[in-house]
Amino acid sequence: MCRNIKTLFNFDPPATSDEVRASAIQFVRKLSGFNKPSQANQAAFDLAVERVAAATQEMLNSLVTNAPARDRETEAIRAKARASRRFA
Numbered sequence: 001m002c003r004n005i006k007t008l009f010n011f012d013p014p015a016t017s018d019e020v021r022a023s024a025i026q027f028v029r030k031l032s033g034f035n036k037p038s039q040a041n042q043a044a045f046d047l048a049v050e051r052v053a054a055a056t057q058e059m060l061n062s063l064v065t066n067a068p069a070r071d072r073e074t075e076a077i078r079a080k081a082r083a084s085r086r087f088a
Contacts, residue, residue: 005023005026005027006019006023008020008023008056008060009060009063009065010063010065010067010069010070011069011070011071011072011075012069012070012071012072013072014060015060017053017057020053020056020057020060021049021053023053023056024049024050024052024053024056025049027052028045028048028049028052031048032045032048
């Protein structure tokens, strides 16, 4: 599950709220062990996702770096190359 959590900091354009939420969902899924929570746990699951997403967005807004922003397309090409070497 956690392989789907992507680095969100220092990209141009910056991470969207949808990307932050998707990462939060993956994180909460990993912690809870639920891919899809039951109705009894849905409210707690959703609350956890919202809190993690808010904390993540706050952290991303607070981080600073002197490094140039990375390009999403270049990073995607590098990731595909790593995957092809790993799973050749």
